Amino acid sequence: MYERYHIETTPAKLRSTEIGKFEIIRSDKCLNCGRCMTHCIYDVHERSTLDPREMSEPVNYLCKNCFSCIQNCPQQALEMIPNKEYENLGNSYWTPHKIYTIWHEAEEGKIPVFGAGYRGRFRGSGFDDIWTDMSEIVRPTRDGIHGREYIATLVDLGRKLPWIADFEKLDFPNFLEIQIPMLLDTNPMGLDSKSIILSTLKAANELGTYAFLDIENYSDELKPYIKSIALRSSLEKIMTIDQIPWREVNLIEISLPDKFSSSEFNRTLKELKKQNQTALISLKLTNPCLSEEIFKHFEEARIDILNFHTDNDGKSFEGNTFISESIRKLHLDFVKKCRRDEITILGKGGIAAAEHIPKLIICGADAVVLDLSLLVAMGCRVCKTCELERCPAEVNLLDPEIAKQRVINMICAWRDQLLEILSAMGIRDVRRLRGEVGRAMFYEEIERESFEFIFNENGPEK
Amino acid sequence: MNHIEIKPCATTYRNEIGKYLVSLDDSCFHCGLCVKICPYGVFERIDGFNYISTPKSANCLGPDCKEGPFSCATKCPVEAIKIETDPQWKTLGDYRWTPDLIITTWQQAESGEIPQGTLEYKIGASAGGFDKFEFVIDNNNPLPSNKTDRISTDISLNRRGEGAQINIPVPWYGAGMSFGSISLPTMLARAAAAKIWKTFTCTGEGGYPDELVAYSDSVITQIATGLFGVSEETIKCTRIIEFKYAQGAKPGLGGHLLGDKNTPSVAKMREAVPWTSLFSPFPFHSVYSVEDHKKHIDWVKTINPEALISVKVSTPSDVDMVAVGSYYAGANIIHLDGGYGGTGAAPEIAKKNIAMPIEYAITKVHKFLLEEGVRDEIVLMASGGIRTAYDIAKAIALGADGAIIGTSELVALGCVRCGNCESGRGCPRGIATTDPELENQISLSWGTQRIINLYASWHKQLKLLLLKLGLKDIKELRGRTDLLRNTDEK
Numbered sequence A: 001m002y003e004r005y006h007i008e009t010t011p012a013k014l015r016s017t018e019i020g021k022f023e024i025i026r027s028d029k030c031l032n033c034g035r036c037m038t039h040c041i042y043d044v045h046e047r048s049t050l051d052p053r054e055m056s057e058p059v060n061y062l063c064k065n066c067f068s069c070i071q072n073c074p075q076q077a078l079e080m081i082p083n084k085e086y087e088n089l090g091n092s093y094w095t096p097h098k099i100y101t102i103w104h105e106a107e108e109g110k111i112p113v114f115g116a117g118y119r120g121r122f123r124g125s126g127f128d129d130i131w132t133d134m135s136e137i138v139r140p141t142r143d144g145i146h147g148r149e150y151i152a153t154l155v156d157l158g159r160k161l162p163w164i165a166d167f168e169k170l171d172f173p174n175f176l177e178i179q180i181p182m183l184l185d186t187n188p189m190g191l192d193s194k195s196i197i198l199s200t201l202k203a204a205n206e207l208g209t210y211a212f213l214d215i216e217n218y219s220d221e222l223k224p225y226i227k228s229i230a231l232r233s234s235l236e237k238i239m240t241i242d243q244i245p246w247r248e249v250n251l252i253e254i255s256l257p258d259k260f261s262s263s264e265f266n267r268t269l270k271e272l273k274k275q276n277q278t279a280l281i282s283l284k285l286t287n288p289c290l291s292e293e294i295f296k297h298f299e300e301a302r303i304d305i306l307n308f309h310t311d312n313d314g315k316s317f318e319g320n321t322f323i324s325e326s327i328r329k330l331h332l333d334f335v336k337k338c339r340r341d342e343i344t345i346l347g348k349g350g351i352a353a354a355e356h357i358p359k360l361i362i363c364g365a366d367a368v369v370l371d372l373s374l375l376v377a378m379g380c381r382v383c384k385t386c387e388l389e390r391c392p393a394e395v396n397l398l399d400p401e402i403a404k405q406r407v408i409n410m411i412c413a414w415r416d417q418l419l420e421i422l423s424a425m426g427i428r429d430v431r432r433l434r435g436e437v438g439r440a441m442f443y444e445e446i447e448r449e450s451f452e453f454i455f456n457e458n459g460p461e462k
Numbered sequence B: 001m002n003h004i005e006i007k008p009c010a011t012t013y014r015n016e017i018g019k020y021l022v023s024l025d026d027s028c029f030h031c032g033l034c035v036k037i038c039p040y041g042v043f044e045r046i047d048g049f050n051y052i053s054t055p056k057s058a059n060c061l062g063p064d065c066k067e068g069p070f071s072c073a074t075k076c077p078v079e080a081i082k083i084e085t086d087p088q089w090k091t092l093g094d095y096r097w098t099p100d101l102i103i104t105t106w107q108q109a110e111s112g113e114i115p116q117g118t119l120e121y122k123i124g125a126s127a128g129g130f131d132k133f134e135f136v137i138d139n140n141n142p143l144p145s146n147k148t149d150r151i152s153t154d155i156s157l158n159r160r161g162e163g164a165q166i167n168i169p170v171p172w173y174g175a176g177m178s179f180g181s182i183s184l185p186t187m188l189a190r191a192a193a194a195k196i197w198k199t200f201t202c203t204g205e206g207g208y209p210d211e212l213v214a215y216s217d218s219v220i221t222q223i224a225t226g227l228f229g230v231s232e233e234t235i236k237c238t239r240i241i242e243f244k245y246a247q248g249a250k251p252g253l254g255g256h257l258l259g260d261k262n263t264p265s266v267a268k269m270r271e272a273v274p275w276t277s278l279f280s281p282f283p284f285h286s287v288y289s290v291e292d293h294k295k296h297i298d299w300v301k302t303i304n305p306e307a308l309i310s311v312k313v314s315t316p317s318d319v320d321m322v323a324v325g326s327y328y329a330g331a332n333i334i335h336l337d338g339g340y341g342g343t344g345a346a347p348e349i350a351k352k353n354i355a356m357p358i359e360y361a362i363t364k365v366h367k368f369l370l371e372e373g374v375r376d377e378i379v380l381m382a383s384g385g386i387r388t389a390y391d392i393a394k395a396i397a398l399g400a401d402g403a404i405i406g407t408s409e410l411v412a413l414g415c416v417r418c419g420n421c422e423s424g425r426g427c428p429r430g431i432a433t434t435d436p437e438l439e440n441q442i443s444l445s446w447g448t449q450r451i452i453n454l455y456a457s458w459h460k461q462l463k464l465l466l467l468k469l470g471l472k473d474i475k476e477l478r479g480r481t482d483l484l485r486n487t488d489e490k
Helices: A035-039 A068-072 A096-108 A144-150 A194-207 A220-228 A235-240 A244-248 A262-275 A292-300 A323-336 A356-362 A372-377 A400-425 A443-454 B033-037 B087-091 B099-111 B145-150 B184-197 B210-218 B232-236 B264-270 B290-303 B319-329 B348-353 B358-372 B389-398 B407-412 B444-469
Strands: A022-026 A078-082 A130-132 A155-158 A175-178 A182-185 A211-214 A229-234 A251-255 A280-285 A305-309 A344-348 A367-370 A440-442 B020-024 B081-085 B133-135 B172-174 B219-223 B240-244 B255-257 B278-280 B308-313 B333-337 B379-383 B402-405 B484-486
Touching: A035 A068, A068 A078, A078 B087, A096 A372, A096 A400, A130 A356, A130 A400, A130 B348, A144 A400, A155 A344, A182 A194, A182 A400, A194 A211, A194 A220, A194 A372, A194 A400, A220 A229, A220 A244, A229 A235, A229 A244, A235 A251, A235 A262, A244 A262, A251 A305, A262 A280, A262 A292, A280 A292, A305 A323, A323 A344, A323 A356, A356 A367, A356 A400, A372 A400, A400 B348, A440 A443, A443 B358, B099 B407, B099 B444, B133 B389, B133 B444, B145 B444, B172 B184, B184 B210, B184 B407, B184 B444, B210 B219, B219 B232, B232 B290, B240 B290, B240 B333, B290 B308, B290 B319, B308 B319, B319 B333, B319 B358, B333 B358, B358 B379, B358 B389, B389 B402, B389 B444, B389 B484, B402 B407, B407 B444
Parallel strands: A182 A211, A182 A367, A211 A229, A229 A251, A251 A280, A280 A305, A305 A344, A344 A367, B172 B402, B219 B240, B240 B308, B308 B333, B333 B379, B379 B402
Antiparallel strands: A022 A078, A130 A440, A155 A175, B020 B081, B133 B484, B255 B278
């Protein structure tokens, strides 16, 4: 029977994420008159339960910054200041706002909807330099958000046949179908935490997608979820480890050492394919320049997937390009060789908000790999130095069920936001979005086109 | 326009928010010198009291006052007065609506005058678009300000040479905000102010409350995709009809009123079930193409042949073609709504990412209409991120005829842009709410006067700007991109 893909969400609260953006300070001037209580509609101000003659401390994380209590206080006893704890979250890429947004998505599983217009900078760098397009009147997906059940977010992993020539000799390639253009990473910060790995894997299993797992972290405990594992290893380790997981997983990712011989690579892959004929082979890539060598592997060893890794901020490990530029380049390299449909391109790193997914797909990725965002969903604050023993959110001590649910909630919210973007464009299938740069407006181009008249000759500043 | 009465209209809140915090320490012996020195009313001693009241910090000019004759801090005999930047200042506003802009908009709504003092009232801090432009003004030859009387700021809303001729004395009118998204007093205050200024406001898509009929000559009826409150009566009783295809803050997504705000009165107006979420689905099902759009206009013209037609569209990359299509279908006004515009409820992802900011769309459409040779037959109105009088002037210099404003009017009514309009009881400050208790915070006469005052200040600023630019008419400013410069290049 046909079943429509649906992600089940349930609210999953976390005490450690109850951090308000602002802090209300009640000074000694307070007369406990309770006027703040009558003016606040968010229950920030309440009388003390122990002594109802006194006001209790304001509950800051409930405050929505409306200033009503402050402006109505007869004693001017209340003052609002920025909350240091909030301002210290994350870093310049993983801004407090991004972390805060993910926390709320992970808690509710809903699209963030608010009143009032956009409040950020006109533009930023990386993904913030891209606007997606929409279609005003003529569009195939009617009904806006009501038409979203007709929009598919399914993507295929693996190669497609370039053309069908001879049915007799046809060798159908294997491919995998995932219902969301997102794969997960079980070990984003290299924490090797068993509970984080387990909850991520459970989430991947429930969502019908795959989670990358380092072979060193495999244990029999994970066996029930083996069909959701994308096993990851370096080339030299592949054959030295117990062969059981290799035979059963659907997806294997190989990272290449600095020096290796092509024949060794081909021999290993052949051996691997003997053990597991159906698994797709993914190659970890850190350099956005498609070298002839990599291309040869793709041809000879039949690599199915290229997974382009960047750091947590989306910056390449080699070179200093942002993930959107790198993916665009990689995509175009394959388009130029007329081989784009024979490879799946994944992008990993720097995916920190829902809008980054459609934007990266527009730049040419088939799907994205979520990494640090999953930890943030579990309550991570992206501290400057990450130590599991001193984690302020105690991420690894979280109930795996709650952690799993929060990851699922976030991904549901992100998928729904992807649907919003697709429905605005009038696109029915996320696969049609891949590489469609006509569906986006890039800052430099649009700024030049519209504002030539007030430019210097060098074009917009970078 | 001497008939417009501008009178001071103070905030209804007990404490005002200001940039500086003035405090008296324990050494103060209440001599009262500061009360005598300060002309801005920071210090006060109520008759019969020995003590000086808590200083009204919001009136303080801050460090700029220090060198001048009114400096209380330097003259205090016991140095008891401390002036510092209020830490609270950082919690107000954002990049687009800076605390300076919010407070100066409040000041304008209070006094009806161009803000004095040191706060920035012209541009925000978003570092792009309007916030990156300034006018090229030669400050070396100052002009007498009394000459502004001869400067004209009126624009025509019908340039086709047929149909009703409607002029508005200021190059802006109010944007659509529905009953349900905003409270009835707010809606009426906007309409009353529009009536006095002889400009327009728009119903939005939430029906036409009976109380609004008194202002029907100044109210645009909006026809949006949910057709809430659209009937032959409401189409007949208006001079301008606006087709809303999309809204800049949520382009391609349709309208959304969350269940919490759909009170029985709102539901009655919209002919819906109370406390259910109402969607206004995108797009029009009667319009699948530009040809259909013409038939759509014909339908309305049959009911009300006199009405002018405005077409509100958001800003996709092919907005120029949509604009030309609308022109050939018979529209009088093209209303472009940019991505950074206001809303009562929209997904956060849509506000930044879908469709381009208005600054790009204006130049794009203006150029395309010029090339098509139809620019002078159509009125191009811009909205979505127009916050100040200077934004209006910049939009016109980029190629629009005028601008449409929304959020600024709400800020004039006391909005702090906290962004909680969409759910629960709605706006805690009584603007974007239908909660009977909360909406009472705004009275019709107070709200009307606040908006009138804001308009008055903007009108003065525009006239003064035109004078400085050496122009006599706002219409001469249109498309004068040569008068703009990029502030980065200084």
